[in-house]
Amino acid sequence: MATEFMKYLDKSLKYLHRQGAFLTVADDQGRENVMTISWGNIGFEWGRPIFTVLVRQSRFTHEIIENAKEFTVSVPTRAALRDQLAFAGTKSGRFLDKFAQGVLTKVPGRTVQVSTVKESDIVYECRIVYHHAIDPNILAKDVDQTSYMDGDYHTIYYGEIVDCYPREA
Numbered sequence: 001m002a003t004e005f006m007k008y009l010d011k012s013l014k015y016l017h018r019q020g021a022f023l024t025v026a027d028d029q030g031r032e033n034v035m036t037i038s039w040g041n042i043g044f045e046w047g048r049p050i051f052t053v054l055v056r057q058s059r060f061t062h063e064i065i066e067n068a069k070e071f072t073v074s075v076p077t078r079a080a081l082r083d084q085l086a087f088a089g090t091k092s093g094r095f096l097d098k099f100a101q102g103v104l105t106k107v108p109g110r111t112v113q114v115s116t117v118k119e120s121d122i123v124y125e126c127r128i129v130y131h132h133a134i135d136p137n138i139l140a141k142d143v144d145q146t147s148y149m150d151g152d153y154h155t156i157y158y159g160e161i162v163d164c165y166p167r168e169a
């Protein structure tokens with residue numbers, strides 16, 4: 001896995017940042033939720049391949065991932081997935097089971113216990129190795145003002161990429 005994920009790096013980042021991807025989380029009580037993300041990154045930290053995701057405190061996903069050990073990111077690389085990304089990025093799992101609405105199909109993870117999204121093209125399975133909440137006291141003022149006018153700060157989760165593969169695999 002150390003370098004396998006590099007094969008899909010450019011394409012994944014392009015679609016993650018421009019269009020969005022599906023972040024799926026599950027807690028130790030078996031609650032699972034999917035939401036759209038576009039803020040995140042893929043790289044090396046601690047000598048390991050790491051996927052970082054930024055989740056605002058207001059999200060239902062935040063409630064779940066705070067008690068989670070793993071997450072998956074499923075990246076669609078087709079414009080045709082815009083409706084599904086908009087669905088997962090506007091509805092909250094606090095009020096409905098997004099996987100039960102006939103819009104997105106869950107598929108078991110290959111290596112982790114969290115589901116992945118069938119309607120995607122590149123899958124990342126991650127083990128959370130670290131997280132930290134944004135501390136406004138050490139955040140540049142201009143970033144604070146442009147990204148956190150409402151005080152809804154992100155927590156950043158670092159997931160070691162333990163599996164990565166194209167959907168058809």
Ligand SMILES: Cc1cc2nc3c(=O)[nH]c(=O)nc-3n(C[C@H](O)[C@H](O)[C@H](O)COP(=O)(O)O)c2cc1C
Pocket residue numbers: 019020033034035036037038039040054055056058059060061062085086088089090091092093094
């Ligand atoms: C294209 C797109 C990208 C998004 N990226 C993020 C993100 O990186 N982090 C975040 O906290 N919310 C992001 N959101 C907002 C969440 O997906 C949205 O608030 C969602 O309804 C939260 O679902 P939940 O309450 O079930 O967790 C994004 C939404 C869209 C449409």
